[in-house]
Amino acid sequence: MKLDAVADPRRDMHSRLRAEAAIEPDAPATGPVTKETQVIAIYGKGGIGKSFTLANLSYMLARLGKKVLLIGCDPKSDTTSLLFGGRACPTIIQTASLRKEAGLEVTISDVCFKRDGVFAMELGGPEVGRGCGGRGIIHGFEILEKLGFHDWDFDYVLLDFLGDVVCGGFGLPIA
Known part of the structure; x- marks a missing residue:
């Protein structure tokens, strides 16, 4: 039996991958922007630089004259x-807990x-170990909605999520 006669599954896979990579992507959208606020969310394992990246990105966007809101969505x-x-x-x-105990409403300045x-x-x-982090995220966004979060007219809202947690609460802001 010749060696060439034996099918090499790796060669077949490489051929398929090369063929897929050669397909031209769709052209970028050039029509009018349909959403004014751009939301950028980064999820990922802890310690990979999500917070560092978003803090720097938010700073640079603000330096370019953009109105930026950075929201930390990590219980840490x-x-x-x-x-x-x-x-x-x-x-x-x-x-919110401290204000509620004092009989006061939360304001945006709080x-x-x-x-910068x-x-x-x-x-x-x-x-840590004292409750559901996802529930904290849900509660935080409920408060933001009461404060009129959707009417603040930001150019960019950057969200930093702990992504190695499997919980529906961490997916809420994307929805």
Whole structure:
């Protein structure tokens, strides 16, 4: 039996991959923009640089004159720390709890902070092992909706998610 006569499954796979890669992509959309606010969400395993990347991206977009909101959607609440000199913003969850105990309503100035042109906030969540992080995300977005989040007219909203958690609460903001 000749060696050439034996089918090499790797060669077949390589051929298929090359053929797929040679297909031209669709042309980019050139029509009018149908959505004013661009939402960018990054999900991923912890420690891969999501917060670092989004903090820098938000800063650069603000430097270009864009109105940017950076939202940390990780119970660790570390998204905003790069912008604020190593200290994260107080979280929406903590602030809402403290305001509720005091009989006060949450206002946007209680939970949204600005530095170098970037508006930033942390949703927060329960302490590790003390509750559902996804539920914290849902609760945080419910508060934002009550505060009129959809009417703030940002050019970009950047969302930083802990993506190695399997929970519906972490998918809510994308929906």
